[in-house]
Amino acid sequence: MRTPAVATSIAVTALLLAACGDDTDDTADTPSDATVTTTAPGPTSTSPSGVAVEGGELEIVDDELDADTSTALATAAMESFAAASTPGAVIGVRTPEGTWVSTIGSADIEGSAPITADIHQRIGSITKTFTVTALLQLAEAGELSLDDPIGDYIEGTPSPDATLRQLAQMQSGIPSYTLDDAFQEILFTQPDTVWTPEELVGLVADNDPDFAPGEELFYSNTNTVLLGQVIEQVTGQPIQEVLQQQIIEPLGLTGTLFPTDSSIPDPHPRGYTTQGQDDALPADATDWDPSWGFTAGAMISTLDDLLTYSEALATGDGLLGAELQAERIDSTVTDVPPNTPQRSYGIGIGSQQGWYGHSGELPGFNTFMQHHLDSGITVIVMTNSDIRSGECPPDLGVLPDGRTTGPCKDPAIFIGDALTAAMGLPFAVS
DSSP states (O other), X not given: OOOTTTOSSSSGGGHHHHHTOOOOOOOOOOOBOSOEEEEOSSOOEEOTTOOEEOOOEEEEEEEOSOHHHHHHHHHHHHHHHHTSSOSEEEXXXXXXXXEEEEEEEBSSTTOOSBOOTTOEEEOTTHHHHXXXXXXXXXXHTTSOOTTSBGGXXXXXXXXXTOBHHHHHTTOSOOOOGGGOHHHHHHHHHOTTOOOOHHXXXXXXXXXXXXXXXXXXXXXXXXXXXXXXXXXXXXXXXXXXXXXXXXXXXXXXXXXXXXXXXXXXXXXXXXXXXXXXXXXXXXXXXXXXXXXXXXXXXXXXEEHHHHHHHHHHHHHOTTTSOHHHHHHHHHXXXXXXXXXXXXEEEOSSOEEETTEEEEEEEETTEEEEEEEETTTTEEEEEEESBOOOBSSOOGGGOOOTTOOOOSXXXXXXXXXXXXXXXXXXXXXXXX
């Protein structure tokens, strides 16, 4: 999720920046347990505020891949990080031949400690994939139908005739509460505010629909908040318990949770944002209350868990039966604008250039999570910043060292683009 202060995952034209991620045969050499540290390109500079940020050092934590692939990934990671507006990044690539894990940069903007591969991080809109997966599981069990109208469950919403499927596909026409001016004012001036899902949905209850259900596609966080309410209503359980029982435990995800307060398990980095900041300098958003994201963006996870979950999401293994998983994947093949053959959004999952997954963002954090179905490759990037990286307008803000080279994208996506290209399977749409 990104709030409209920087207008990314809310705007129609930027839908797939949030969901898919853009604007996500040699045998391996003998694995080495040794840590390899390489200095990344990029100068150290000092900002007007006196904060020094280095280009960073790449630490290869796990390397089961052949030398050529490992070198290509290391080069892509270092070069892209040097041009990305984030203090640190955690990277994981899993292929049928093995896994490559690295870290680069620091856990805070002061550079007081390196970022580590075992961090916990807010994963933003990747939460949507968990929510919609739980919804599909309930449909598979006959507890509900994807063709049920939302008005059968929740009263007083725009487009009450929109189906649960249309909400999951962002085709309901229900406006996003994150576009509400009063909401934005509270989020950025009182970030400790605790929101209920009823309050979030209530922000748009009196709004007209943006369009008739099924006519267009618009990335509205309200859709997934409503689906979370439906899941709680049908199961009679809090969403955190549903996700724990239906997804987290079956997949053995030990570091993934739906938080009930603003805390993050240790170890975790500090997260930085320029959203809502008048001076465009980074603010520490680590402890901002995530309740405003609810089932659209509140969850926390780790690199190891996302490597496992990303493949399960794309293949359905351990989550859904073959028939319903095929329906989910096929749902990304649609001519509903602004979907294209290269990049589209389906039932709680994005498709781009053969990659299936989602990216996620809450102020301070950005995550790229993609699995390539044909090759079986998974790429995960976690950054402790959501500050757009590359050639960006000045009002979007950059890190204090002023790194501003390359196209303007969220930092995890910026790095993810480079890694997928290094694997010969570019994610970015040219």
